[in-house]
Amino acid sequence: MYDIGRHSFIVTRVAADDVRAYYNACLHRSTKLRASGTDGSTQEFKCPFHGWSWNLDGSLNEIVCDWDFQHVDRDKFSLPEARVELLGGFVFINMDKDAPTLADYLGPEFMAHMKAWRLEDRYIQSHVMKTLPANWKLSMEAFMEAYHVINTHPQVAVSNADANSQYDTYGEHVNRFISTLGVLSPHLKGQYSEQDVLDQFTIGDSSVLGDSERKLGEGETARQRMADMMREMFEASTNTDLSGVSDSELLDCFSYTLFPNTFLFAGISLPMVYRFLPHPEDHRKTLFELLFLRPVPVDGNRPDPAEPTRLAEDQSFTEAQEIDPGFGEIMDQDTENLLLQQQGCEATAKPGITLGSYQEIRVRHFERAVSRYVDGG
Numbered sequence: 001m002y003d004i005g006r007h008s009f010i011v012t013r014v015a016a017d018d019v020r021a022y023y024n025a026c027l028h029r030s031t032k033l034r035a036s037g038t039d040g041s042t043q044e045f046k047c048p049f050h051g052w053s054w055n056l057d058g059s060l061n062e063i064v065c066d067w068d069f070q071h072v073d074r075d076k077f078s079l080p081e082a083r084v085e086l087l088g089g090f091v092f093i094n095m096d097k098d099a100p101t102l103a104d105y106l107g108p109e110f111m112a113h114m115k116a117w118r119l120e121d122r123y124i125q126s127h128v129m130k131t132l133p134a135n136w137k138l139s140m141e142a143f144m145e146a147y148h149v150i151n152t153h154p155q156v157a158v159s160n161a162d163a164n165s166q167y168d169t170y171g172e173h174v175n176r177f178i179s180t181l182g183v184l185s186p187h188l189k190g191q192y193s194e195q196d197v198l199d200q201f202t203i204g205d206s207s208v209l210g211d212s213e214r215k216l217g218e219g220e221t222a223r224q225r226m227a228d229m230m231r232e233m234f235e236a237s238t239n240t241d242l243s244g245v246s247d248s249e250l251l252d253c254f255s256y257t258l259f260p261n262t263f264l265f266a267g268i269s270l271p272m273v274y275r276f277l278p279h280p281e282d283h284r285k286t287l288f289e290l291l292f293l294r295p296v297p298v299d300g301n302r303p304d305p306a307e308p309t310r311l312a313e314d315q316s317f318t319e320a321q322e323i324d325p326g327f328g329e330i331m332d333q334d335t336e337n338l339l340l341q342q343q344g345c346e347a348t349a350k351p352g353i354t355l356g357s358y359q360e361i362r363v364r365h366f367e368r369a370v371s372r373y374v375d376g377g
């Protein structure tokens with residue numbers, strides 16, 4: 001089931017390349033055919049109330065006591081569908097029959113990037129869900145800039161060139177930053193050596209590095225050593241071939257936002273997806289999902305996707321076993337800010353926000369898209 005607000009869809013594979021999204025409501029008296037938050041496999045969708053059922057392809061299978069429903073035209077009683085498009089292994093659905101195609105919506109540049117990243121060749125290694133204490137826009141925007149790193153996550157600034165991050169926008173619905181890792185923050189210039197940078201490299205998934213030797217030789221850079229170590233260890237631990245992947249793609253944080261609710265971190269060392277859904281009952285909260293994707297092993301055996309771990313609202317991200325504790329701490333720091341920002345937005349005397357020209361360009365780009373959809377502005 002895919003639920004967003006009051007809306008609910010049964011997303012199901014009908015054939016190898018045929019994925020459908022049925023509105024999750026019976027055509028008899030509207031009961032949900034499947035409970036929200038459930039999943040599984042089946043050959044039919046049978047309503048729990050009076051037992052009407054539909055085939056996988058959405059056609060009506062059975063009306064119990066059909067003599068009593070002579071007025072029902074079976075051909076008009078297929079399950080209504082939302083539009084579905086597949087991209088990079090993801091299923092995108094759209095309730096608007098007149099919307100542009102996904103490729104038009106995302107634009108040619110991003111479509112070319114997606115083709116190169118080959119996210120369809122990755123699998124879900126871990127999946128964590130948690131409610132964040134701020135509305136959907138604030139929650140999304142908290143992850144669109146590296147401007148907050150030096151103040152909110154000082155522990156990672158030693159190995160993250162935060163203020164040197166590159167920001168891009170593509171069309172109306174996609175934006176991106178690239179934040180280089182294994183490089184000292186410009187804020188800390190002169191205060192740390194290359195060895196310090198290497199020693200304090202904790203962002204994302206340092207667990208993969210194990211107890212490897214981390215002593216830099218004369219003239220060696222932390223970044224190059226990190227890239228070399230990561231390449232070797234990822235290849236060995238995941239049985240993958242990364243020879244065609246650049247050091248930057250391997251190491252750096254590539255963060256794309258797809259309006260309205262998705263982040264794709266396409267690089268190898270931070271291979272994540274964030275999904276943000278407005279809380280169905282409380283607009284001051286957001287349902288947040290964090291997925292780690294890993295390349296499918298070279299033998300082609302795709303591991304089963306991880307079952308989601310649901311953290312309670314007051315639990316720390318560090319309590320999710322599948323998340324590197326250093327990364328969990330970063331997420332907790334962001335969560336604490338979000339609570340204060342939500343409350344501050346309600347307490348402030350100043351209308352609106354004041355954004356930096358460059359480092360917060362993704363936030364502005366996102367807000368513009370929101371305005372276009374909400375008030376046509």
Ligand code: FES
Pocket residue numbers: 026027028029030031047048049050051052
């Ligand atoms: S509501 Fe579904 S069969 Fe009656």
Ligand SMILES: [Fe+2]
Pocket residue numbers: 142143148152153330334
């Ligand atoms: Fe953050």
